[in-house]
Amino acid sequence: MKQFASFVVKEFTQVLRDGRTLFILLAIPIIQVLVLGYAIITEVNNAEIAVFDPSRDDETQAIKERFAASRYFDIARELTQSADIDAVFRSGNISMVVVFADGFAEGLKDGSGASVQLVADGTDPNRAAILTGYARGVLASWQAERMQTAGVPLRIGVDTHMLYNPQGKSAYNFVPGVLGLVLMLICTMMTSIAIVREKETGSMELLLASPMKPLCIILAKITPYFLLSVVNLLTVLAIAVFVMDVPVRGSLGWLFAASALFIVVALALGLLISSVVNSQMNAMLVSGLGMMMPILFFSGLLFPVESIPDALQWISYIIPARWFIDIARKIMIEGTGVEHFAKELGIIALMAAVLLAVAIKKFKVRLE
Amino acid sequence: MAIIQAEHLTKRYKRTVALDDLNFAVEQGELYGIIGPDGAGKTTLMRILATLLKPDAGTARMAELDVVNDYKAIRDIIGYMPGRFALYQDLTVEENLRFFASVFGTTVEENYHLVADIYRHIEPFKKRRAGRLSGGMKQKLALCCALIHKPRVLLLDEPTTGIDPVSRHELWDMLARLRQEGISVVATTPYMDEAARCDRIALMLGGRFMDVDTPQGIAARYPGHIWAVRADGMRRLAADLRSFGGTASAFSFGDAYHVTPAEGTAPGELRRHLEARGHTHISIEETQPTVEDCFMWLAKKTEDGK
Structure with missing residues (x-):
């Protein structure tokens, strides 16, 4: 010893x-x-995003305006078909796509629920996590305000989808x-x-x-x-x-x-x-x-x-x-x-x- | 009683034979010198005795313990000093000594009397890092560290290589004193002049002991006379000595050439031979054979025998 x-x-x-x-x-x-x-921690400001909105109603319009008004996001493109989503990521610049479900407004009204999908580029998991987080915030604040004016509970399902890195490592x-x-x-x-x-x-x-x-x-x-x-x-x-x-x-x-x-x-x-x-x-x-x-x-x-x-x-x-x-x-x-x-x-x-x-x-x- | 007994000790490194069927015994309390040039197999032999290498064949026993099977027990009773400085250069003199004392389960105080003689020389520098000591002081410190646990057998691999003549002299004095403590010492050296300090010496070459005896015994075995020959222009002298028909062997020894004349040759014949070749200030003196003369003679004999 x-x-x-x-x-x-x-x-x-x-x-x-x-x-x-x-x-x-x-x-x-x-x-x-x-x-x-x-x-690997990047400050996210005015990130360029794309929107795919087959529904094209007042509700989706209001949400899009909110996204555009946020200092975090810049709507750079409006997509016309879902097949473009992948291509738009590959072309670079776009870091997230907000996809509205068809019949968004109807879904809200009849109570069956409306859904939004957030598609982010998972190759940069941190940025993706930060972006989807902010996007959820934008949706949530809109939802809260909309509930006050409508007086009825609104259901929006937000589905986050990370391309290339489904785990979304943060x-x-x-x-x-x-x-x-x-x-x-x-x-x-x-x-x-x-x-x-x-x-x-x-x-x-x-x-x-x-x-x-x-x-x-x-x-x-x-x-x-x-x-x-x-x-x-x-x-x-x-x-x-x-x-x-x-x-x-x-x-x-x-x-x-x-x-x-x-x-x-x-x-x-x-x-x-x-x-x-x-x-x-x-x-x-x-x-x-x-x-x-x-x-x-x-x-x-x-x-x-x-x-x-x-x-x-x-x-x-x-x-x-x-x-x-x-x-x-x-x-x-x-x-x-x-x-x-x-x-x-x-x-x-x-x-x-x-x-x-x-x-x-x-x-x-x-x-x- | 023999403290070390080696029988048919053999060790090979790929093609090279480092130890070639070596047999010898070291007596209790003896200062045993192994003398040979670099590459003779000295370090390999010391490492086998220190239980650090296994022989390929043969056995070596130390205090009745086998160097392979009982290596643990042997490590308790030996003090080993490797050929190169192996202490911690970034620790001080004192820290090194304390560390090695504790490695052997003892303290510096307990056995201070054993190393006191040697340690006195380096004590003024005890706060100095070992790496910044001179060569002689390093070796003295290493010897202290190998001695601090009062080993029964001290194995020293070239303790005097690379240090100044005064320190060499002091180290051998110290080894001679250790004998009085009953410690058996085996030391290797490439310096023939150190042979006289040993009780017995083994002349080692090519993994074999060419001869083992007291230094005097070995020198006395030299066949014939030796002339120490000096002259102006020593460089030319070598060739001219060898061209002389009456020369059995000639090699440089210090500031002279040691010439062994063939039987019946008179000094006058050599003098005339040299004078004829333009040498001046020729001196030819009969001299006592030394261990080095014997070594060269035995080496030549071994070479010729092959």
Whole structure:
């Protein structure tokens, strides 16, 4: 135990003494979350929209005027047939189409309900979410006023349809993704580099020839990085909540539990990498590129997992970040209870156990 | 009683044979030197003894423990100093010593008397980072770290390589004192002149021990005489010595050439040979064979035997 404690102290001394590394460790996550988070939040003003109105009655006219009057929207085109909707998106510029149902006014009057469909371009999910949100606001305010004058409840069904990205991933969704990316990169990279450095400088030779147990070396080696990762987790969450107004709707406790498990997965991966590569440079390449690419493409960070081809989806199953990002989204954005992410949590726990076991087993007690 | 016993120790790296069927024993409390040039297999041997490599064939036992099967127990009783500086360069002298003491489950205070002699030299710099020490001080610190847990066997891989002559001298003094503590020391070195500091030496080349004995014993085995030959124009001298029919061997040794004359050759014949080739200030002195002479002779013999 004393061995372990003094090893951890030594490891911390080294990390704290290396100012540049420490800066990278603590600042990179903040920069990443701010850049990735803000790069995608766009202010929506005078967005060009199109309208398809087969009904052409007073009611739809009034709604269209409201849209035109709003500072958010500019009606750029009136479509004459529904088949044009797709074409108008492809031509660019138009970011949303408001589609009125045929017989809108009649539907309102006879109480059977009128419906409006909002079709948005889901390739930019944040913008789409913001636009449809505003559009719902315009419809709702019109509905409220119309109810007062008519004195009868009016029913308008608003159906939002996201083209190209049916889930309509919103800006919020980036934060869990970045959280996963940051933890994975920092933990894996730092652990693998820290261990490979001992190999490179020869101190591993001394440690191996000492009575120190391999397990003790491993645990002592990953403890400081575990703690640093927790610091990263806290800073990223704090920025998300206080700077970017991303909510944590679900249980913070479960979020920490899932993050801790995910950190263990990342640390174990770092250990594994360190047992196969022999230079810090290689460790950085393998953990940097090897971890970042799959996370970017397969974890749902950039593209929704559901929209990638089946074969690639299979790959995504073995990416730990995919499951973690799922959990983080469910907790932070959807605010669901543990019953909704128990499966994902179980998968991460299993991955942590297997990877750690393999990493410990693969740890070489000799030089070859 | 032998503290280290090696039998048929063999190790290959792809095509190269690093250790070739090595047999030797190191006695308890002995200062055992392994002397050989780079590539002789010294580091491989030390790593096998330090349980860091497995031999391909043969066995090595240390204090009756097998270096492969009982590696954990051996790691408790050895102090190992690798060939290159392996301490933490970004930790201070003191931090390194404390860390390695705790790795071995002891404290600096407990065994301070063991390292006191050596540590005294570097104590004034104890707040300095190890990476900013001079070569000699680095080696002294490394030796302290390898000693701080009072090992039964100390394995030192080229402890004096790359450090100044004064520090080299001091290090060997320290090793000699350790013997009095009952610590067995195995040290490798490429420097032949260090052989005299050991109780016994092994001359190593091509993964084999060519000879093992006390330094005096080895030197005494040298067949024939040695002449130390000096003259103006040392560069030309080498070729002219070899062209002399009465030369069995000649190689550079410090500021002279060591010539082994063929049997029955008189110094006067060599002098005339050299004078005829325009050498001036010729001096030919009979000298005692050294370990280096023996090494060169054995190396040549091994080469010729192939």
